[in-house]
Amino acid sequence: MNSMTSPSFSGDPVAPLRREWTRHTPGQRLSRFAVWLCCVAAVVWAVRSIDIIPEFLADAPEQMADLLIRMWPPNVAHYYPEVHHALIETLHIATLGTLFCFVLAVPLALMAARNVCTIRPLNVAAQFSLVASRSVNSLVWALLFVAIFGPGAAAGVFAIAFRSVGFVGKLLSEALEETSHGPREALRAAGASWGAEMLKGVWPQVQPAFWGIALFHWDINVRESAVLGLVGAGGIGLVLDDAINFFQWDRVSIVLLAILAVVLVAEVIVTRLRSRLL
Amino acid sequence: MSATSAPPSSADAARRVAFAPNWPMRLALLALAAYAVWASSQLGLSWGRLAHGLGEGGQLLGRMVPPNFERWGLLLEGLLESLQIAVLASAVGIALSLPLGVLAARNLSPWWISGPVRAVIAVCRSLHYVIVAILFVKAIGFGALAGTAALVVASIGFIAKLFAEAIEEISMKQVEAIRATGAGVMKVLAYAVLPQVASRFIGFCLYQLDSNLRNSTLVGIVGAGGIGGTLFAAFKRFDYDFVAAILLAIIALIFLAEIISGRVRAALR
Numbered sequence: 001m002n003s004m005t006s007p008s009f010s011g012d013p014v015a016p017l018r019r020e021w022t023r024h025t026p027g028q029r030l031s032r033f034a035v036w037l038c039c040v041a042a043v044v045w046a047v048r049s050i051d052i053i054p055e056f057l058a059d060a061p062e063q064m065a066d067l068l069i070r071m072w073p074p075n076v077a078h079y080y081p082e083v084h085h086a087l088i089e090t091l092h093i094a095t096l097g098t099l100f101c102f103v104l105a106v107p108l109a110l111m112a113a114r115n116v117c118t119i120r121p122l123n124v125a126a127q128f129s130l131v132a133s134r135s136v137n138s139l140v141w142a143l144l145f146v147a148i149f150g151p152g153a154a155a156g157v158f159a160i161a162f163r164s165v166g167f168v169g170k171l172l173s174e175a176l177e178e179t180s181h182g183p184r185e186a187l188r189a190a191g192a193s194w195g196a197e198m199l200k201g202v203w204p205q206v207q208p209a210f211w212g213i214a215l216f217h218w219d220i221n222v223r224e225s226a227v228l229g230l231v232g233a234g235g236i237g238l239v240l241d242d243a244i245n246f247f248q249w250d251r252v253s254i255v256l257l258a259i260l261a262v263v264l265v266a267e268v269i270v271t272r273l274r275s276r277l278l
Numbered sequence: 279m280s281a282t283s284a285p286p287s288s289a290d291a292a293r294r295v296a297f298a299p300n301w302p303m304r305l306a307l308l309a310l311a312a313y314a315v316w317a318s319s320q321l322g323l324s325w326g327r328l329a330h331g332l333g334e335g336g337q338l339l340g341r342m343v344p345p346n347f348e349r350w351g352l353l354l355e356g357l358l359e360s361l362q363i364a365v366l367a368s369a370v371g372i373a374l375s376l377p378l379g380v381l382a383a384r385n386l387s388p389w390w391i392s393g394p395v396r397a398v399i400a401v402c403r404s405l406h407y408v409i410v411a412i413l414f415v416k417a418i419g420f421g422a423l424a425g426t427a428a429l430v431v432a433s434i435g436f437i438a439k440l441f442a443e444a445i446e447e448i449s450m451k452q453v454e455a456i457r458a459t460g461a462g463v464m465k466v467l468a469y470a471v472l473p474q475v476a477s478r479f480i481g482f483c484l485y486q487l488d489s490n491l492r493n494s495t496l497v498g499i500v501g502a503g504g505i506g507g508t509l510f511a512a513f514k515r516f517d518y519d520f521v522a523a524i525l526l527a528i529i530a531l532i533f534l535a536e537i538i539s540g541r542v543r544a545a546l547r
Contacts, residue, residue, distance in 0.1 A: 043369045046362040050426070050503075056419040064417040092317045099314050131536075135529040137496045139408065143513050147338055149331040153321035200297055227408045230500065234321070244412060256409070263404045 070249035078251045083239055083258055090235035091262070093153055093228065094221040097160025102214065104165045109172035116176055116202070126169070134166030138224045142233040153234030160221050160228070168217055175209035176202065211277050215270045222266040226259045338518060345526055346519035353527055356498070356505030359422055361531075363494040363504050367426045368487045371433025378434060379441025380467065386445060386453075396442070403435030407493055411502040422503030429490050429497065436489075440482045441475075448474040480546060484539045491535050495528050 024032065111117050112126035141162050145155035184201040192200070229237020236259060243251040318324075347353070381387050382395040411428035418424045448471060456470040472479075498506025505524060512520040 039369075042365050046365040046369075050359070050362045050366060050422045052423050053419065053421065056421070057423065060418045067413065067416055089321065092321055096314060096317050096321065096323075099310065131533065132529060135492075135532040136525065137492065139496055139499055140509065140525065140528075143510075144338070147513070147518075148335040149327065154323050154327060154331070157321065157323065223404075223406055227406045230408065230412075240409070256405070259406075259409070260401070260404050264400075 067249065071253035073250065074253040074257055075250035076254060078243075078248075078254050079258070083236065083255055086229075086236040086239045087258055087262060089153055090225050090229075090237075091222065093156040093160060093233075093235050094218060094225040096157045097225065098164065098214065098218045098221050100157060100161035101164040101168055101217070104161060105168040105172060108165065108169045109176060110198075112169060112173040113176035115179070115181070116198075126173075130166045130169045130173075132166070133162055134170070136163070138163040139227065139231055142228045142231050146232050151232035151234075156225060156228040156233035156235055159233055160225055163224070164217050164221060168213055171213045172206070172210065175206045175213075179205040208277075212274065215274055215277075219266050219270045223263055226263070341518040342522035344519065345522035346517075347523045349520060352508055353505070353524060356508040356524075357527060357531060360494040360498075360504035360506075361491070363422050363425045363429060363497070364487065364491040367429030367433060367494065368483070368490050370426070371430045371486065371490070372437065372483050374430065375434050375438040375441055378438040379445060380471070382438060382442035383445035384442075385448075385450065386471070392442075399435055399438045399442070401435075402431050403439065405431075407432040408497065408500055411497045412500045415501050420501045420503075425494060425497035425502030425504055428502060429493055432493065433486050433490060437482050437486050441479065444475045444478045444482075445471060477546065481543065484542060488535055488539050492532055495531070 108126050108130060111122050112130060114123055117123060117126075138159055142155055142159035145158045145162075149155045149158065179202055183205070184197050187197045187201045225235050225237075227237045227240075229235045229239065230241050232238070236255060240252065240255045240259075243249075243255060378395055378399065382392050382399060384392050387395075407428050410431045411425055414424040414427045418427060452474065453466055453470040456466050461469065494504050495509075496504075496506045498504040498508065499510045501507065505528065509521065509524045509528075512518075512524060
């Protein structure tokens with residue numbers, strides 16, 4: 001993309017060498033400038049109209065230091081049994097939620113993949129429900145399910161499942177759409193039923209993607225399930241909420257450390273399993 | 279495999295099964311099913327409870343329909359505040375992530391810098407943004423500023439890591455060439471590193487803006503500003519028809535953002 005000042009071929013033989021090169025055409029420069037202007041305008045608008053209370057901002061470092069001092073040292077006495085059991089419950093919620101999410105996501109993904117299900121309205125319906133599931137945050141799902149099942153781990157499991165269906169279903173249907181048609185055709189020619197075609201023709205092709213998605217989402221769900229308790233959906237978030245409401249900051253810090261440890265361990269496990277499985 | 283070594287005898291061929299059963303997989307699935315049953319009993323999930331819940335769910339849906347858009351002023355105010363939080367958090371988060379990403383890249387900075395920076399990024403990523411928002415609400419007080427700060431932390435944890443990974447994958451030849459001309463650190467960054475990663479950076483930034491928008495609709499639940507506060511208040515007062523209106527508005531906003539960022543990404547490609 002370059003423009004130059006009018007090249008003249010008459011007279012001076014080195015005139016073409018004195019062309020002035022620029023990287024962008026004026027139009028491009030204008031559009032780049034417009035994009036930057038939009039970005040800056042958005043930020044300025046946000047800064048000017050957001051509620052910032054200067055007094056709060058001024059004593060923020062002081063408050064932060066106060067918070068950290070109250071949190072230190074973490075009180076280990078609070079760990080067993082309460083935090084420990086809550087942690088186990090969180091892991092159960094994450095794992096069961098992931099399992100249940102796959103129960104819902106596999107049929108939806110089969111319906112959404114255009115090469116598996118050839119009925120257009122079903123494709124669109126499945127895609128729409130996946131988008132809706134993705135757009136509602138896990139805590140909002142948790143609020144809804146707390147209203148349905150009452151406070152407790154059941155609401156947490158369903159919230160995790162309904163939230164991850166959107167992501168898992170989208171990824172799975174993309175993996176399904178990338179499969180090659182050959183094995184299926186061969187099986188069909190040999191007289192295989194639809195189930196056998198899926199199991200022996202499609203499943204081996206999507207299997208690596210499937211395990212990758214499952215591990216990745218289990219890891220995400222462990223993080224997510226740690227906060228579900230804030231709205232009453234069970235797990236360690238409940239203990240955290242309690243501790244914060246009672247201003248027991250040394251208990252808060254032990255809960256935070258426990259969450260941090262579990263999240264890091266889950267990440268390590270997932271990385272290990274992934275490198276062994278895939 | 280017998281096919282590659284010796285030609286199989288006819289008896290061998292007869293014994294071979296077309297699709298051999300995969301016993302380890304079957305056992306693993308069985309174990310998973312057993313775990314699911316055991317864990318559900320631990321959490322107190324039972325069919326009776328599910329059936330009861332379904333009835334309650336029907337009632338809840340009945341109270342949510344039709345959505346009530348009467349208080350649209352409140353709704354719009356919350357949505358705009360969420361949008362502001364997302365824009366501001368993305369801008370500050372990206373601005374902070376650029377230097378952190380360069381410092382965390384192991385091919386550009388020495389290990390005694392990249393190690394600690396990587397640790398900071400890992401901690402930012404490990405703590406859920408709602409938990410960070412609670413801590414900031416305590417430190418800075420209620421309001422949009424706490425939510426913005428929490429999302430800045432989350433953005434750093436996410437894009438600084440991606441920035442660092444992208445920088446680690448660049449070709450070092452251009453860096454060497456620019457260095458050989460006697461350029462300083464900033465010039466090496468500007469002329470050798472950034473041109474190689476700029477397009478991927480823009481992709482990450484768009485993705486982060488998208489996910490900040492999703493998350494900013496939520497931080498209000500812990501008092502950190504945005505539509506989440508309105509949603510939580512409506513929930514607590516059992517205004518389920520207003521809840522439905524808010525949820526529909528959030529879904530529409532996020533859907534719109536997804537479409538716009540998809541368009542921009544397609545235009546960049």
